[in-house]
Amino acid sequence: MIKDIQQKILDLKSEKDICILAHSYQAKEIVEIADITGDSYKLSVEAAKVQNKNILMCGVHFMAETAKMLSPEKRVYLSHPDAGCPMAEQMEPEMILELKKREPDRKVVCYVNTTAALKAVCDVCVTSSSAVKIVKAMDAEKILFIPDCNLGAFVQKACPEKDIMLLQGGCPVHAAITRDELLEAKAAHPNALVLVHPECRPEVTELCDYAGSTSDIMNYAAKSDAKEFIIGTENSIAEHLQYRFPEKEFYVMSKRLICPNMKLTTLMDVYKSCLEVGTETKREIIMEQELIEKAKVCINEMIRLGG
Ligand code: 13P
Numbered sequence: 208m209i210k211d212i213q214q215k216i217l218d219l220k221s222e223k224d225i226c227i228l229a230h231s232y233q234a235k236e237i238v239e240i241a242d243i244t245g246d247s248y249k250l251s252v253e254a255a256k257v258q259n260k261n262i263l264m265c266g267v268h269f270m271a272e273t274a275k276m277l278s279p280e281k282r283v284y285l286s287h288p289d290a291g292c293p294m295a296e297q298m299e300p301e302m303i304l305e306l307k308k309r310e311p312d313r314k315v316v317c318y319v320n321t322t323a324a325l326k327a328v329c330d331v332c333v334t335s336s337s338a339v340k341i342v343k344a345m346d347a348e349k350i351l352f353i354p355d356c357n358l359g360a361f362v363q364k365a366c367p368e369k370d371i372m373l374l375q376g377g378c379p380v381h382a383a384i385t386r387d388e389l390l391e392a393k394a395a396h397p398n399a400l401v402l403v404h405p406e407c408r409p410e411v412t413e414l415c416d417y418a419g420s421t422s423d424i425m426n427y428a429a430k431s432d433a434k435e436f437i438i439g440t441e442n443s444i445a446e447h448l449q450y451r452f453p454e455k456e457f458y459v460m461s462k463r464l465i466c467p468n469m470k471l472t473t474l475m476d477v478y479k480s481c482l483e484v485g486t487e488t489k490r491e492i493i494m495e496q497e498l499i500e501k502a503k504v505c506i507n508e509m510i511r512l513g514g
Pocket residue numbers: 245246247248292320334335336378406419420421422
């Protein structure tokens with residue numbers, strides 16, 4: 208059954224000239240039929256290079272919006288119309304404009320997990336894999352980092368030469384994980400290395416063996432000689448790694464590390480999305496040209512400084 212649906216998707220993909228981009232948190236059966244899979248940075252870079260007429264993003268809304276900004280001439284669709292990222296909605300542009308008035312010499316760095324309207328008032332965009340590199344490369348000493356204060360604290364620690372101001376925001380899934388949960392996982396698997404996403408709280412990242420983006424965690428596990436790993440990011444990553452490296456053991460750090468928004472998309476949604484490509488559908492990302500122009504500035508800056 209799964210194979211049949213996957214084949215139908217592959218047929219529709221070539222018939223309708225669709226490129227499927229999938230975030231690594233998507234289910235295995237979706238990752239298998241995607242043209243490109245990766246973390247937020249890879250998806251942004253690859254979205255700008257797509258040659259197909261249509262892009263289907265399997266992930267959450269800001270990812271599809273970013274793809275639309277980078278390829279405005281393409282029709283871009285989101286696999287599930289209700290898949291949003293709560294962090295992306297946490298701050299209003301007006302609030303940042305107000306702060307900019309009070310701190311005019313501070314450059315605003317926004318995490319890619321933000322709405323286009325918020326990106327439009329920021330100077331540079333970053334992803335978790337590029338944040339440290341970009342902040343270091345910026346020609347500014349005073350920075351306001353939004354919205355994720357945990358990723359911001361991670362960048363602060365790596366860039367002591369910068370004056371980085373943070374606001375209270377973050378990923379409700381990663382930030383919910385406690386130091387005790389990490390310690391419990393370590394007690395259960397004392398020989399395992401702990402790999403954690405920087406969206407987790409500093410009290411968690413400071414106890415890990417390695418902190419990095421989704422792709423950084425996967426690459427670290429791939430290259431490491433260690434045999435056991437505790438994965439401190441969305442639980443799909445432990446599952447994908449286990450399939451790729453059956454000779455190693457991957458444990459989830461917490462059963463609670465599940466993003467309900469990333470998990471909304473099913474293979475059937477991907478199939479239905481492909482059927483709807485080219486029609487009027489609520490899955491299509493429609494954006495004003497003016498908003499695209501304004502928000503794209505900080506995404507282009509991310510690609511320039513992070514490339
Ligand atoms: P990365 O894909 O950049 O690691 O970010 C993780 C995440 O939470 C995406 O929403």
